Amino acid sequence: MSKRKSRLDREAIAAAAIAIADKEGFDAVSMRRIAEELKVGTMSLYYYVKTKQDLLAVVDDALMSEAILPLLPKGWKRAILQIAKRTHAIFIRHPWALVSMLSAPPGINAMRHMEQCLEALAETSLTAKQKLTLLVTVDDFVFGHALRQSARDAAVDVDFVTAQLASGAFPRTAELFGDGRVEAKNNRFEKGLEALLDRFSK
Template sequence: MARTKVQLSRETIAAAALAIADAEGFEAVSMRRVAQELNVGTMSLYYYVKTKDDLIAVMDDALMSVALLESVPKNWKPAITAIATRTHSMFLRHPWALVSMQSAPSGVNAMRHMEQCLEALAKTSMTAKQKLTLLAMVDDFVFGHALREAASEKEVDLEFATAQIATGDFPQIAEIFKGGRIEIGKDRFQVGLGLLLEQYDPQRPKLSPERRRS
């Protein structure tokens, strides 16, 4: 039985493309494959999305809409925490986007995301440079943790690891895992983010090279 055609729009096209990427990987996304998913002719998509790059752009814009808050908390630390947590959760649901969306042009929702970040810091005494530095650090943490989480989903070759430990060449690894596999704290994203925001002090004087070496 043929599927019912959907009402085409940039939003429905983006949703179909995201569903394909989630299920089959970003490499499976194409204008033809999206048309099949929507049960329409490929040429009918070009009225809404002109090129493959345009398709990637609408996908990225749809992803960034998920990262937006309904309202930004008044205090900057809870606000940045909420924004970072929402963005992190989005990447955990769509881990392929961590790499595949890096070249996507900024859309209106990416601009709204940046606007919310700056709104969170608007009432602080930070300079423009300090605000952007903090946001870059938070982005580094969010992306890095999400990449690590995506990588942890891959199966570890336990047979290889066990054989290598048995050689005696890795005493520290053997010691740490002698009781079996250890579950790392699930709250480490929130703990790490909290520490980053708590310790960020743009007014703190920089250490001299001599003091850094001590």
């Protein structure tokens, strides 16, 4: 008779931690809260996750698994763009990760992510140093854009702004933002990233 698979493992712990952080912020994540979420005893978690740093590593590894493309598209710029969009989407879905995961040690999925990025650049004539510069620059753009978008989304009172634009008191601002001529967020992100990648084209 095959053993029944336990519902408790590192992946389940990471998923519970992410669910808590999405609802309440990462400061709310604790072994006790994770145990409550999984309906298990707190001490049972320590068999799988020993320390807070280990918990960070497990959560970061789960998030980084979402950044890996199942298949790289052809063309290095298209491939890097798709990887960057996928990574950007993680931080939009989980904005707490932008700060809370900074001290997380790199895990296997972070290494797979790096390897996939380098695979995308294998067809270029860039040197190793240029490849690293490109990837670090793309990361800075992705993280910076996601951080700004998350902060802006959290701060803007859409109803208030809409009412003020409709009042006629701000005609120039209404002309800029009120008639659909400003590009959508995703388009701005993609165009900015494409312009950045063009600087590295040979």
